[in-house]
Amino acid sequence: MTLAKELESLAVDIAREAGELARVRRTEGVAIAATKTALADIVTEADREVERLIRARLADARTDDGFLGEETGAERGQSDVTWVVDPIDGTVNYAYGIPAYGVSIAAVIGEPTPGEWETVAGAVYAPASGEMFRAARGEGAWLGDQPLTVNADVSAAGALLATGFGYDPTTHAGDLARVGRVMPMARDIRRGGAASLDFAWVASGRLDGYFERGLAPWDHAAGSLLVTEAGGSFAFVRDDSERSRHLIVAATPVIFERLVDAALADET
Ligand code: LIP
Numbered sequence: 001m002t003l004a005k006e007l008e009s010l011a012v013d014i015a016r017e018a019g020e021l022a023r024v025r026r027t028e029g030v031a032i033a034a035t036k037t038a039l040a041d042i043v044t045e046a047d048r049e050v051e052r053l054i055r056a057r058l059a060d061a062r063t064d065d066g067f068l069g070e071e072t073g074a075e076r077g078q079s080d081v082t083w084v085v086d087p088i089d090g091t092v093n094y095a096y097g098i099p100a101y102g103v104s105i106a107a108v109i110g111e112p113t114p115g116e117w118e119t120v121a122g123a124v125y126a127p128a129s130g131e132m133f134r135a136a137r138g139e140g141a142w143l144g145d146q147p148l149t150v151n152a153d154v155s156a157a158g159a160l161l162a163t164g165f166g167y168d169p170t171t172h173a174g175d176l177a178r179v180g181r182v183m184p185m186a187r188d189i190r191r192g193g194a195a196s197l198d199f200a201w202v203a204s205g206r207l208d209g210y211f212e213r214g215l216a217p218w219d220h221a222a223g224s225l226l227v228t229e230a231g232g233s234f235a236f237v238r239d240d241s242e243r244s245r246h247l248i249v250a251a252t253p254v255i256f257e258r259l260v261d262a263a264l265a266d267e268t
Contacts, residue, residue, distance in 0.1 A: 002136070002138075003120070004136035005121075005136045005139060007136070008107075008121035010062070011106070011123035012132060014057045014058065015054075015103045015104075015125035016125055016132060018087060019103040019125040019126075021050055022101070022103065022127055023127035025045075026094060026097070030044050030045075033048060038167040040092070041167035043091065044095055046088060047070070047091060050087035051069050051071040052072070054083075065083055065107075068083070070085070070087065076112065080110065082107075082117065084117075085106075086218035088101055088103065089101060089103070089124075089194045089218070089219060090196075093193045098193065099128030100192055100197060101197075102194050102197050104122070104124050104196035104219070105122065105124075106121070106221035107119070107122070114217040114220075115236045115238050119222070120225075121225070122225040124196045124200050124226065126197060131144070132144060133200040133203065135203075135225045136229075137229070138229075141230040148229075150202060150227065150231050150232035151208050152254070154254050155187060159186050159187060159208035159251075160187055161211070162189070162190040162192055163182075163189060163211050164193070164195060164215075171213075174213070181262045182259065182263060184262075185255065185259065195212060195215050195220060195223060198250075199220065199224060200226055202230075202232055202250050202251060203227045203230035208252055210249070211247070211263045213247040213263075214245040214246070215246070215248055220248050223250070224250060233252075233253050234249070235247075235250075235260050237249070237260075
């Protein structure tokens with residue numbers, strides 16, 4: 001078994017266990033533990049408990065690896081592998097009881113810096129639907145045992161696209177302007193609220209493309225591999241301003257360049 005397949009298998013097993021814990025905690029009622037970067041940026045006790053579980057399972061299985069998690073931060077390892085984890089992606093959906101949230105676990109190699117690392121394995125588990133999306137570099141993307149491919153063509157009615165908005169209200173004007181620039185190429189826009197699932201849906205052909213500015217590394221580390229292993233394209237457009245709100249675009253190659261151009265135009 002290649003290292004990528006070994007890491008994928010570990011990510012799948014832990015994502016499933018962690019996702020089931022998140023699902024059970026949801027049925028028991030969810031408590032908001034704190035707010036982070038903005039009033040709208042919440043963390044629940046379940047986020048913290050699920051990340052502790054994931055971190056413990058990874059440490060048991062691969063002691064020398066590094067870790068970068070949304071809730072417990074970064075720790076450099078001794079190996080070339082770093083795990084990039086969002087324990088509950090779509091936290092606001094989760095807190096409101098909207099069944100659209102995912103456990104996102106990615107294994108990256110190289111410098112543990114977004115845009116510099118190479119994702120070699122990833123799993124995105126959707127506990128509400130029981131869907132396990134997974135990929136290992138060079139081995140394709142899968143939903144269970146079904147191979148995934150992005151859409152080979154896009155309707156003459158336009159592309160079905162997804163996007164998202166930052167937690168910081170001061171970023172909303174720019175986000176809405178970006179939607180306005182992209183709308184002419186779209187048949188419709190979806191705002192699912194969980195980036196990892198948006199990526200998984202592009203990889204599955206349920207969406208033609210997805211764009212968002214301001215995602216955290218753990219939001220896109222696993223999902224971007226799903227898309228590229230499903231034949232899609234992914235761009236991480238680094239924003240070197242002090243705001244560091246990087247733009248990501250993921251789409252079928254049929255519309256990728258056009259979507260990047262529209263999403264990037266007039267960005268300040
Ligand atoms: C969320 C993303 C979503 C984005 C939100 C937030 P979280 O991640 O999945 O796409 O629009 O602003 O970043 O906070 O639920 O892990």
